[in-house]
Structures are given as C-alpha cells and as structure tokens.
Ligand SMILES: Cc1cc2nc3c(=O)[nH]c(=O)nc-3n(C[C@H](O)[C@H](O)[C@H](O)COP(=O)(O)OP(=O)(O)OC[C@H]3O[C@@H](n4cnc5c(N)ncnc54)[C@H](O)[C@@H]3O)c2cc1C
Ligand code: FES
C-alpha cells in the first residue's frame with residue numbers, strides 16, 4: 525500500500541509526493557502550494573481564520589485546515605478562497621455580500637468568514653439569527669464587529685448554488701510514506717491495528733490534529749478510520765440506535781436529535797460547525813477526556829460500545845469503559861466500532877446541560893445528562909451522569925439513589941458524596957460541586973414545568 529496523496533483543489537486534481545502525510549493542509553496550502561489566502565490565527569481549531577470547504581456527497585462543509593492532515597484529504601475535494609468565482613467570472617456572491625455589507629476591516633479573518641459563509645449558503649442556510657450564529661460560531665473577528673458580517677450572511681442565505689463536482693474518491697485502501705494508513709474495510713483496519721498496536725487511530729483529527737498544528741510534533745504513524753464503512757454506519761430500530769464510531773457529529777446529529785431532542789442545543793455548543801464536520805463521537809470516547817461532552821450523555825442514555833479486533837467482537841457498557849484519567853478498557857489491538865443506546869421508553873425523559881466559560885467553542889467546565897423515568901407522578905428510575913467532576917466522566921450513583929428515595933434536594937446534597945472534583949482554571953472544586961447540584965435543581969424545575977424553564981433558558 526503505497527501511493528501519493530491525490531485530491532481536488534479548486535477544481536484541479538493535485539498530487540502530493542515526497543511530503544509527510546502528517547503535514548497540515550494549512551501548511552501545505554501556504555508553504556508548499558503558494559495559496560496564502562487561507563490564514564493561520566490560532567493553529568488549534570478555534571479562530572476559523574484557516575477555514576476551507578470540503579465538497580462532498582453533494583454538500584459543502586466548513587473545516588479548519590490548521591488541524592487537518594494532508595493524508596485526511598486524500599480522495600476529497602477542497603475549496604479555498606482562491607477557488608471562488610461568481611457565475612460571470614467575477615467575485616463570488618458571498619464576497620460581494622461581504623464587501624457591500626462593510627463586513628471587513630483589517631481582512632485577516634475575512635477569507636475564513638467567506639468560506640464559512642460559502643458552506644452556509646451551499647447547505648441551504650436560512651436567514652434566521654440562530655442559523656447564522658451557528659454557522660459563524662467557529663470564526664473570530666477582532667476588529668469589524670459581527671453585525672456587518674451577520675448582515676452579509678442574511679443577504680446570502682438561500683442563495684442558489686451549484687452542487688459541488690464529484691471528488692476523486694478512492695475505492696482501495698492506501699498508505700502514504702509507510703506512516704499514514706487509510707483502510708477501506710474493517711478487515712484491513714483490524715489487520716493494520718494488530719500489526720501496529722502502538723500507533724494511533726485517527727478519526728476526525730480534531731484532537732490528534734493539534735499534535736501537528738499546535739505542538740508541532742505530529743504522530744509518527746496513524747491508521748485513519750473514516751473510510752471504513754462498518755465504522756460510519758448508522759442503524760435504528762424501534763427500540764435502539766447504533767452509531768458507527770467514526771460518524772461525525774454532523775452526520776449523527778439528525779438521528780440523535782430526533783430520538784433525544786434535548787441534544788439539539790447541546791450539540792450546537794459542541795465545538796463549532798468546522799469541528800462537528802470532522803470530529804467523531806468515537807474520537808470523543810477514545811480520547812477519554814474527563815470533560816468531553818458526549819460521555820455524560822451516553823452514560824445517562826445507558827450506551828454500550830462494540831469493540832472489535834481480529835480476535836473478535838465484544839460489547840461493553842460505557843459505564844465500564846473509562847477506568848481512570850485517560851485510561852480505558854480498550855485493548856491495544858481493538859477499535860471502537862460503534863456505540864448503541866436504547867430509545868426512551870414510555871414515561872422517560874432526557875435532558876442535558878453544558879456549563880462553560882463561553883457559550884461557543886468552549887470545553888465544558890461541568891456537563892450533566894439525566895434520563896429519568898416517571899410513572900404516576902413518581903420518579904421510578906434515574907441515570908444522572910456528569911463530566912468535569914472526576915478523572916473520568918461518571919454516573920452520580922449516590923445522587924441517583926437519593927433522588928429515588930428522598931427527592932431532588934437530597935440528590936443535590938449527595939453530589940458531594942459522588943464527586944471530589946479538582947480545582948483548575950475552568951472552575952474550583954467548590955464551584956463545580958455547586959454547579960452540579962444546581963443542575964439537578966434545574967432538572968427538578970424542568971420536570972415540574974417544562975414550558976416555564978424553557979422560557980427562562982431562551983433568555
Ligand atoms: C476548537 C476545538 C473545539 C472543541 N470543542 C469540543 C467540545 O465543545 N466538546 C468536546 O467534547 N470536545 C471538543 N473538542 C475535542 C474534539 O473535537 C472531540 O473530542 C472529538 O469528538 C474528537 O473526535 P475526532 O474524531 O476528531 O478524534 P481524533 O482526533 O481522530 O481522535 C481522538 C482520540 O480518539 C482515538 N480514537 C479515534 N477513533 C477511535 C476509534 N474508532 N476507536 C478507538 N479510538 C479511537 C484516537 O486514537 C485519539 O486518541 C474540540 C476540539 C477543538 C480543536
Ligand atoms: S488557525 Fe485558528 S482555527 Fe485554524
């Protein structure tokens with residue numbers, strides 16, 4: 525398996541030889557290909573100055589070129605700001621709208637905003653404030669102010685755009701420089717995993733990409749999982765939902781939100797559109813951060829994981845997967861294939877909260893997720909899970925027991941038995957305990973009068 529990286533860039537097929545597949549797309553564009561319209565601001569996926577568009581399967585997705593490795597764009601189609609044209613060969617309508625709305629000053633952030641706007645318009649974005657906010661949450665501007673940019677977005681919402689041309693996708697597995705392996709089947713992925721148990725698995729790269737961009741120490745070898753169909757399948761039955769581990773947030777969201785509507789606002793605060801277009805749920809579990817947003821949700825929803833290796837397949841409740849700080853039950857030759865969870869039964873309700881310093885593009889200080897079953901006005905069962913409260917995301921078992929026995933006040937008190945959080949710059953231990961207890965009070969209000977609390981939340 526040896527080949528050159530090939531992809532379409534601004535409608536032209538490019539081939540990259542003799543360069544590490546761990547080079548970031550941004551470095552390649554600017555330093556090796558002479559396209560400097562795409563900027564580097566933070567080099568860690570936060571500011572959006574490096575936004576480019578991935579044109580795939582009839583859609584346009586904004587991504588952060590600073591944390592995407594060249595190997596990841598093999599077989600894909602990428603558009604940068606240099607590749608924008610209007611139908612008459614002049615500026616693209618998005619560029620015209622930005623200019624006419626006075627939506628740029630120093631201009632450093634502008635190519636990134638333009639590309640986010642192109643993805644927004646190209647995916648049927650509407651002129652509603654929430655939709656525009658969501659599309660821009662991954663782009664920062666330090667000088668223009670956002671009002672003119674929002675004006676420009678309002679003008680281009682609903683723009684008719686041509687579907688993107690087909691990308692030069694690959695059917696066969698490939699390997700680049702003996703370092704970056706991109707299998708196309710689960711059998712090949714497992715063979716590679718067995719042969720290279722010490723190498724890292726790569727899904728969206730929104731965690732691992734930072735090794736190349738921020739730390740400048742890219743991984744030596746990677747097995748890239750997102751082209752393995754068995755890892756990206758979504759299946760649903762009347763009582764269960766299964767999501768392939770390498771499914772992006774963007775692709776999983778419709779299924780998850782349909783089953784658990786409380787995830788709509790929650791997922792909109794996970795990273796930005798750029799992050800959700802690349803980041804995967806399996807990566808969020810695999811990275812095993814105590815402040816990842818999906819583990820509390822999945823713990824509350826009683827999710828289990830399918831772990832697979834050449835030795836076979838095993839199911840493990842997520843409850844038993846996180847062993848200690850960033851330590852999991854995944855064996856060196858295993859891959860997370862999928863996660864699955866039951867739908868809500870009759871009488872069950874699910875809610876979740878993310879508390880962070882900023883509304884957008886911020887990691888949780890505390891995240892809480894709760895599945896509660898109520899029958900005849902009485903809470904019969906509860907699964908309460910929290911992130912940011914311990915070395916691993918965990919259920920609050922003392923609070924669960926207290927809730928069933930003595931109600932919400934007792935559950936809020938029991939939080940201090942469940943958790944001994946740490947002090948860090950996101951929040952002190954005392955703050956975290958207070959927040960988690962308050963979230964249970966909020967859950968009580970939500971269950972008592974869902975409409976009233978919804979009104980408060982939308983303020
Ligand atoms: C700007 C920015 C904002 C972010 N915001 C948030 C946020 O709000 N909330 C949040 O929770 N996270 C956030 N993240 C972190 C990150 O986006 C998530 O953790 C994401 O889900 C990681 O998925 P990935 O596919 O990109 O993982 P990758 O970077 O590809 O991999 C992450 C880890 O998981 C392992 N892994 C990947 N796939 C598998 C698999 N199938 N089996 C076993 N192991 C696997 C990898 O080996 C690696 O150790 C943010 C990151 C950035 C850069
Ligand atoms: S340079 Fe800031 S997100 Fe990439």
Ligand code: FES
Nearest residue numbers: 629630631665666
């Ligand atoms: S126009 Fe200067 S940073 Fe946005």
